[in-house]
Amino acid sequence: MNRLEDLLKQTDTNGSAPVERWDPPYCGDIGLAIARDGTWSYQGSPIRRPAMVKLFARVLRRDADGRTYLVTPVEKVDIAVADAPFLAIEMDVSGRGRAQTLLFRTNVDDVVRCGSEHPLRFAAGARGDELRPYLLVRGRLEALVARSLVYDLVELAVEGPQGRLGIWSDDAFFALPD
CATH class of the missing domain: 3.10.540.10 (duf1285 like domain)
Structure with a gap:
């Protein structure tokens, strides 16, 4: 078991306050x-x-x-x-291809399993030539994936449905922008 997986199990019981109900x-x-x-x-x-x-x-x-x-x-x-309230600063990868799972840790120690409930989205930077991935952490709150991890993400890109280049995690495919 990897370190982020262990942290994820701990944070499942110590998560955020029920702010959506307040x-x-x-x-x-x-x-x-x-x-x-x-x-x-x-x-x-x-x-x-x-x-x-x-x-x-x-x-x-x-x-x-x-x-x-x-x-x-x-x-x-x-x-x-200014941008996103959190930064994804650490990433663990297990498996390969469609069986791959990505776990991220944020700068405030949230641990998130990327997948259909916590998708990645990609935006262009201010100059249009920069890839800015965001991970949904909870509610409508996202973490900007740290630049050092962007290169690691790009290395994980494979051809997916309809021939699009993208990243698999937890049986969900996140297409990179064209």
């Missing part, structure tokens, strides 16, 4: 932000305590309006997100 009043913008590099800040100052960032990450929610909030049972506050 409907607290909106309390405004208090100056929380997540930078493109995954750094969390409060009123312009980086939050340097990893435990605090992980706690906040457990109560993060992106609503249908596209805005991201920190949500508790009694309040909801804005959080400005």
Whole structure:
């Protein structure tokens, strides 16, 4: 058994708060932000305590309006997100081809098995020549796959349905952009 698989089993019981069920009043913008590099800040100052960032990450929610909030049972506050709220910083690969499974760990220690419930999507970078993969972590929250892992992902690409080049994980195929 690999290390991320072990972590996934642990996080299944210690997951996020049930923020999707909470409907607290909106309390405004208090100056929380997540930078493109995954750094969390409060009123312009980086939050340097990893435990605090992980706690906040457990109560993060992106609503249908596209805005991201920190949500508790009694309040909801804005959080400005420059790109994705999380970064996928570690990847384990088991199997090959259609039997392949990818596990990712985020910068806040969420472990996610890529598949139909947690799909990969690919977007073009600002210049249009850069591949930017995103992994659905939970709800509408995604992790940007770290650049160092993008090269590993590309090496896993194979021809799939309809001759498209893409990546298999957990019996789901994620086509690369043309």
